[in-house]
Amino acid sequence: MAKKGALLPGSAELLVLSLLGEGEMYGYQISEELRRRSDETFVMRAGTLYPILHGLEQQGRVESFEKEGDTPGRPRRYYRITRAGRAALEERRQEWRRLSAAVNAVLGEAFARAPLAEGGRC
């Protein structure tokens, strides 16, 4: 693993895109939501998150805008997934399924994931 990091290496962009796939969010909200949903397992710090968001924006996978006025405190920069971002998300999602299934296959563990399209009940 990348040091003793709090993330599963390689999954950072997938996780961020996945959350944004459900609706626009600002940076801090993303990291909190990630922490909550993963049951404290993923603690993506600012130094990891913001470079990822900036990178995704440069690649045209998300777009950002500041929401002024109504929100108190420091102005928040919201991020919204683009059409290209959705395509990238779907690709990464499939890649994740493929790779995690392959790890499980090597570990020789009972299959986890219901094969999605094939007939196995279970």
Add this chain to the structure above:
Amino acid sequence: MAKKGALLPGSAELLVLSLLGEGEMYGYQISEELRRRSDETFVMRAGTLYPILHGLEQQGRVESFEKEGDTPGRPRRYYRITRAGRAALEERRQEWRRLSAAVNAVLGEAFARAPLAEGGRC
């Protein structure tokens, strides 16, 4: 992901230890077995594998020996997991379960893995 790599980043040591947990093997055999079991998904090249094996040996998690005589061709260096290696394997295995479950939780996909110890039949 680490470049466009053929591995799921962070999983290399787990995969190697896991195979060695089933019996002693030599390097080339490990990479072939990995390729086979993962259905061509994981292609761990020599430049990745051998540094990992040497590292594991330095940490006392595997021990190696050359088998001479009976095998034709270049002599093979076999690797065997140690007691400490088994402990490390179990740790990494659990870590993998924890992290992959957390990714799936964030992705919001139906749960995959039968909870292993909790009452689910399946």
Add this chain to the structure above:
DNA sequence: ACTAATATATAGATAATCTATATAAAAAGC
């Protein structure tokens, strides 16, 4: 003879993630 497959090994490049640091405003505690 030449090529491909088997077999091990190391050096250097690349990139993902982490730590540390900086800034700033609001809320909460004392």
Add this chain to the structure above:
DNA sequence: GCTTTTTATATAGATTATCTATATATTAGT
């Protein structure tokens, strides 16, 4: 009133896992 914590965004630099490239050597197939 003052301090600390939480919210909020951002960048620079360090670390390290993995990849590519390269080197060497033997055997099998064409």
